Amino acid sequence: MLEVNKIEEQQERIKESLKKRNWSATKIALVDEAIDLNHRRKDLQTEVDQKKSELNNLSKEIGNLFKSGKKEEANELRSKVSDLKADADEKEAEMNQVINLLEDALLSIPNTLHESVPAGSSEEDNEVYKDYEGILPNMGDQALPHWELAEKYNLIDFKLGALITGSGFPLFRGKGSRLQRALITYFLDEAAKAGFEEIVPPLLVNEETARATGQLPDKEGQMYHVTEDNLYLIPTAEVPITNILRGQILEETDFPIKLTGYTPCFRREAGSYGADVKGLNRVHQFDKVEIVQIEHPDRSYDTLHQMVEHVEGLLKSLELPYRILRLCGGDTGFTSALTYDFEVYSAAQKRWLEVSSVSNFETFQSNRLKLRYKDNEGKKRLAHTLNGSALALARIIACILENNQNETGIKMPAVLVDYLGFERI
Structure with a gap:
């Protein structure tokens, strides 16, 4: 606010x-x-x-x-x-x-955009901040999309997930489950190496918590609501983790505060349909490792770019073709002043899939949170909050499966082998 x-x-x-x-x-x-x-x-x-x-x-x-x-x-x-x-x-x-x-x-008034945000009305107007430097994989028309690979190798059962819950709730099994778990552990380990404290937060939050980070009143239609208890299933770990500091008054020496957490995430994705929702492209439940930072206003944009570099390092280590977008005004979220999106190229689908957003909210969230710090003169000022996906797993798994397939199986990224205990599916 x-x-x-x-x-x-x-x-x-x-x-x-x-x-x-x-x-x-x-x-x-x-x-x-x-x-x-x-x-x-x-x-x-x-x-x-x-x-x-x-x-x-x-x-x-x-x-x-x-x-x-x-x-x-x-x-x-x-x-x-x-x-x-x-x-x-x-x-x-x-x-x-x-x-x-x-x-x-x-x-009702969204955050003020950073001066570097380009004009534009939709995702088609987003600016390519950093393009992929290599040659995009061309696997020909024989390449299978991840939903067919998942069925072929018994990794994800979309039909059984739909039977148990509904469309958009995939059921992982066997080596699909192990790949999911390996990625979560790897991302958390890398966050810990970067100095982030790991948090295991609640998966449901109250109305005040959701309002403090900007999910309410902007996104109530996209959140699952437990009406009897007036609680919301979290759309991202950002919501409970950022609220850890609600109402606190920090010292300048407390910065930066670096927090990370793995959670399942729940989004209704109302109105989604068509090819974009096939398989893991758009689901109602997915796993994600989130990184959150609370920073001094003078350093928050340097911190934003450090977070971008952290996410970029993860994608490089997974050997996935990626690009970074700077979102235009029409595509930037309600609470964000500046957002960078990461997209990974899906070789079988021949399209880019978003796998991370990294944003600086400046004082927009901290004003709702009443999250302040004392400056050198003892005056209370609002801190800056930032967060990013590091990373969202559903589409990462889709791209790992699609980009590493051949006629005999699917090669796993080398960085995951010790976590998985196998090199190929």
């Missing part, structure tokens, strides 16, 4: 950012609405404070009058106090209503 004082100070920049996100003029007017509501809140706060101060003074005066034996004068003032209190209560109720409207407006 943007800080309301920054909206006032940077309203033109924020409006330009919203244009880059392809917001209409009607929706951009929400910025002016938030500013007007904040002015009204300040005016009402002044009125309420003045009336409370007057009430306090009158109460003291009444007490002195009673002490002096001037009961008649004291009782006259009591009548005035009653009217003044009713007026103060009315103004306070109006102020609270304005505060609620202001919060609704602020929750």
Whole structure:
């Protein structure tokens, strides 16, 4: 959530950012609405404070009058106090209503985009930040897509998963399960080497937790909701892990805070259909290792690029052809100021598949989290939060299977052999 004082100070920049996100003029007017509501809140706060101060003074005066034996004068003032209190209560109720409207407006305004974010309306307008330097694999028309390889070698049973739960809930088995487990362990080990503390968080979160990282009210339609308990299945480990620091006041020496965690992730993916959802391309449940950093604002963009390098190193080690995109305004998430996406080339499908997003949220999440630090002068300031997939497994597995197949089986990446205990499927 943007800080309301920054909206006032940077309203033109924020409006330009919203244009880059392809917001209409009607929706951009929400910025002016938030500013007007904040002015009204300040005016009402002044009125309420003045009336409370007057009430306090009158109460003291009444007490002195009673002490002096001037009961008649004291009782006259009591009548005035009653009217003044009713007026103060009315103004306070109006102020609270304005505060609620202001919060609704602020929750509806996305993060301000970093100046490097390109203009564009959809994923077709994303910028290739770093292209693949080699020659893309060409396996010919005989190459099998991962869903056929999974059936051939008894690695993933999509039909049985659909029978047990529904479409988009794959069931891994045998060497497919071991490949999944090997990747999780490898990614966590690499995160630990990079200085990240491993966390095993809850898989369900409450409404306040989901709101603090920006999933609510923006993405409630994409989250599985346990209505009886008002809990949400996590769409990513980012949600519970970032909330570990909610409400904390840090010292500058605490930075950077580096956290990682493996979790299953749950997304409804409402409206998804067609070839893009085949096999592991788009599922409702998938495993992912997430990296989260809490950083000083002066260093957060250096940290963002370090996180990009970490993810890049994982893809290099798996010997997968990848490229890095800088997302355009129309494709950047609600909470992000700048996002880099990683895509891996699927040789059998002859298309790029997204496997990671690495983002800097600046103060957008920390403002909701009330996550602050004390600067050198002792002033409390908002920290910056960042996160990235390192990595999401479903499409990584799809690409490992497809890109390493031949007529006799599937060769495993060398870096995974010790984890797997076998070199080929």
